[in-house]
Amino acid sequence: EVQLAESGGGLVQPGRSLKLSCAASGFTFSDYYMAWVRQAPTKGLEWVASISYDGGSTYYRDSVKGRFTISRDNAKSSLYLQMDSLRSEDTATYYCTTDWGIAAISPLFAYWGQGTLVTVSS
Amino acid sequence: DIVLTQSPALAVSLEQRATISCKTSQNVDNYGISYMHWYQQKPGQQPKLLIYEGSNLASGIPARFSGSGSGTDFTLTIDPVEADDIATYYCQQSKDYPYTFGAGTKLELK
Secondary structure (H helix, E strand, O other): OOEEEEEOOEEEOOOOOEEEEEEEEOOOHHHEEEEEEEEOOOOOEEEEEEEOOOOOOEEEOHHHOOOEEEEEEHHHOEEEEEEOOOOHHHOEEEEEEEEEEOOOOOOOOOOEOOOEEEEEOO | OOOEEOOOEEEEOOOOOEEEEEEEOOOOEEOOEEOEEEEEEOOOOOOEEEEEOOOEEOOOOOOOEEEEEEOOEEEEEEOOOOHHHOOEEEEEEOOOOOOEEOOOEEEEEO
């Protein structure tokens, strides 16, 4: 069974940093791009960042470029999101998801974690 | 960025058909494959993949869910609607970065 378990969320002041982690199990982690998708309270879904199979390529939405860093450790089947210079508009539940599978035609978010809430407030 | 437009809400009766539309600002097909996917999200839960590449049913999803369309116009159909289907439905394109979602259509009971 595929499992994705996020951790690291919490309350943080504007301008500070936070690092999210996602522990994956039940599938071959290195066979998937991985991604972070967020959802602000009562709002819709928003893609944040993706990372390639070996971590050699990363992709970000403009609003987090230069502030967030996505990374992975295939040996530990883990995904990370380093979030610096946090803003109030970054307040959201952050979901870890599988992205482009090595055998798939198109990128898609097949499996999702339960999410971890990040609140940016003074 | 590719913009996806969905109606905010749809009221439907149980055992009737629900049709949810998603229109994109650019073509999301690539070599004949639609890079369009549909997700269901219930309150307090993570999203769940329902339909991928326009019309393919994801694993474990009941056959009353179906997807159609190509290019810039896509539809998610639920027939018949069951009580467990009351949720918010999102379309999403993966043709180009940034990947984008529609704002979601909240399915409500009439």
